[in-house]
Structure formats: structure tokens, C-alpha cells
Amino acid sequence: MPLRSNPAPSDAVSLGRPVLVSRRTLLRRSGLIAGGVGATAFLAACTQAGAPTWGYPPAGASSGGSPEKSASPATSTEPAASPTPSAMPTMTASAAPIAGARDPSPADFAVPPAYQPAHSTPIPFALTSNDGPDETILIAANPATAYTSMNFGRQVPAPTLRITEGDSVHFTLTNQGQMPHSIDFHAAQTAWSTNYQEVPPGGSFSFDWTASYPGVFMYHCGAAPVLMHMADGMYGAVIVDPKGGRPVAREYLLVQSEFYGSGGEYAKMLTNPPDFVVFNGQANRYKTTPLTASVGELVRIFIVNAGPNSSSAFHVIGALFSHVEADGHPANRQGMRQTIDVPPGDGALVELTFAEPGTYPFVTHRFCDASKGALGLFKVS
Numbered sequence: 001m002p003l004r005s006n007p008a009p010s011d012a013v014s015l016g017r018p019v020l021v022s023r024r025t026l027l028r029r030s031g032l033i034a035g036g037v038g039a040t041a042f043l044a045a046c047t048q049a050g051a052p053t054w055g056y057p058p059a060g061a062s063s064g065g066s067p068e069k070s071a072s073p074a075t076s077t078e079p080a081a082s083p084t085p086s087a088m089p090t091m092t093a094s095a096a097p098i099a100g101a102r103d104p105s106p107a108d109f110a111v112p113p114a115y116q117p118a119h120s121t122p123i124p125f126a127l128t129s130n131d132g133p134d135e136t137i138l139i140a141a142n143p144a145t146a147y148t149s150m151n152f153g154r155q156v157p158a159p160t161l162r163i164t165e166g167d168s169v170h171f172t173l174t175n176q177g178q179m180p181h182s183i184d185f186h187a188a189q190t191a192w193s194t195n196y197q198e199v200p201p202g203g204s205f206s207f208d209w210t211a212s213y214p215g216v217f218m219y220h221c222g223a224a225p226v227l228m229h230m231a232d233g234m235y236g237a238v239i240v241d242p243k244g245g246r247p248v249a250r251e252y253l254l255v256q257s258e259f260y261g262s263g264g265e266y267a268k269m270l271t272n273p274p275d276f277v278v279f280n281g282q283a284n285r286y287k288t289t290p291l292t293a294s295v296g297e298l299v300r301i302f303i304v305n306a307g308p309n310s311s312s313a314f315h316v317i318g319a320l321f322s323h324v325e326a327d328g329h330p331a332n333r334q335g336m337r338q339t340i341d342v343p344p345g346d347g348a349l350v351e352l353t354f355a356e357p358g359t360y361p362f363v364t365h366r367f368c369d370a371s372k373g374a375l376g377l378f379k380v381s
């Protein structure tokens, strides 16, 4: 293969351009044209979940009926998304207001906290849970697309917890939202019926847990309906290092997830497909601002797939993984892999080195999802 004839990354249209959806299609998908199904389902779901006093956009829809009954497969009959730039959605295509929408995650989210040796006392980890009109985030920058999120710590993905095998965590959830929320640490072994129960608005709940296994784990809200709380943004990563740590490497964290409509659209979440699939909270984030590495340098990527519905087929174009650990657990070590499957709710660790300078896209090789924003770049010098 010629080494210098590759298209410039910015020309990688087939890889990186998000699906372009007409305003009418977006409106139809969001239920605004087809009878407000999504909003109805959402309100019904919220009634089950604890009756918040406000509603997500689109406003004015009435409640009633179960979410399952309200879920409509009608979206499967939609025409294919237009590939023409003229069909790009405008700022008004989303029911969530762009004004005031914020980038959902800190600029340095992809760089996880540093390894620390195991602690002798419990590590405090406190999260707030948040929802409502003040939690509108930008899930795509171009074109700007807003989403009314639920979240932990007012960011999506939520703050990363990095600890070491054997550490104990003193966790506190303070619910600043207007509906019940809860926590589910995949890294913990504790009774759901005791510690993963819903915390009411204004409430606070604490418990301690111990990280018995090293790994790369998801955590999320488990309040009903859990599908909606996850799809709306309530997830994050826990990295548990093995005792003694790992070899020095340039480390990155990528959390893959899906967004449906403009937030709170339960019927869409039930039926799939998502409108955006992203790494670290925003479509094509690292296509715009690539991650960096040096030739020959060991690069370690912690991957969490928050889903909630689709597997990730994580792959770096132009590179091979020299070392892979399913769940990020050392005993699951594998040698060379080209693409790894990370199911929803799971994590993984990959290591690689780049052979020569250049640009290397990373994607989910489920390309319908890569085309919806699950694409980034490594710029290797």
C-alpha cells in the first residue's frame, strides 16, 4: 500500500460526516409530527418513575399509556437520510434549545486521572444527579445539536473514578434533580436492593464499597426507566488499576454512547436507531481536536461502552492492538486484535503503538454508528 496517498483526514467523508437529517425527518422522528409519541411515552415513563413536575420538550404532550404500548415502529418506514448538505438540520431542528447548551464534558476528559497506589482508607467519591431544562448539552458541534440531558456532576460522561485494586470507596449521591436517581457501579459487589435504590429529589445517600477486581467499568443511574436515564446521559467510567499499576503509557479514556432525538424520547430509545453515537459526549469530537501520540510510544486506551443499546466494534484504522484485555482485567489478556467487541455496559483496555507519523482514525467498525459521530482521530508525530 502506498504510504502517502491516503486522503487527508478532513476528506474522509465516508468516515466522519454525521448523518444528515432533514428538519422534517427530525421532527417526525422526535414525534412532533407523528403525534408526539415520544413525549407521551416520556411522560408516561416519568409517571412511573416518580412524576417530575416538569416535562422535557416537546412540551404540551399529554401523558397516558405505557411506554411499551406507545413505542411506534413507524420510524422504520422513513426515507433514507439525505446526503446533501442542503438537508443539514438547522438549529431549530432540535426541540432542545441551543442557547445556553454547553459542551457536556471537560476538554481533558479523554485523559483519565493518574494511577495512584492503593489507599489505606476509603476514597471519597461524591456525585450530584441532575436533570431538567438547565441540563441542555451540545451533543454535536457542527451542526449544533442540543439535547436535554440527565447527568451526574453536570457533565456527560460523568466524572471518572480511578482507583486501585483493593481500594474502598466512600460514595455519596446527592440528588439535585427533580426526579429520583440512583447509582449502579459495575465495579462493586453490593446488593441492588440496599445500595442501588432510587434517591428522591433533594435526598442524599452514602455507602462504601470495595474494588476487588481490577478492570474498566461502567457506572450509571438505575432509576426507572433505566433505559431513559442512561440514554439521557447518566453514565461514567471507573478504572481500577491492578496493584502495582501498569507499564508507563500515554493513556486515553473513550466512553461510547448513543443519543436519541433531543432527550427524553423514550419511544425512540426503545425502537432504535439513535441519531448520534459519540465518544465522550459529543459527535466527532476528536475529529475536530485529535488525540495525540508519538511514533513508537505505548498508547493505552480505556474503553467503556455506555450504550445503552448498541455494541461497539472498536478499531483504529492503520494500527493493530498489541495487547487487549476484555473488561480491562489482566487475566483476560489477549495478544494481537484488530477490532474488539465492547457490549453495552462493558469496558475494555487496548494497547497499541503507531508505526509512523500520520493520522489514524478510530471508530466503531459498526459503521452505521461511526457515521453518526463515533469517529475520532489520532495525530501521530
Ligand SMILES: [Cu+2]
Pocket (backbone or CB within 6 Å): 129, 150, 180, 181, 182, 221, 222, 223, 229, 234
Ligand atoms: Cu437517573
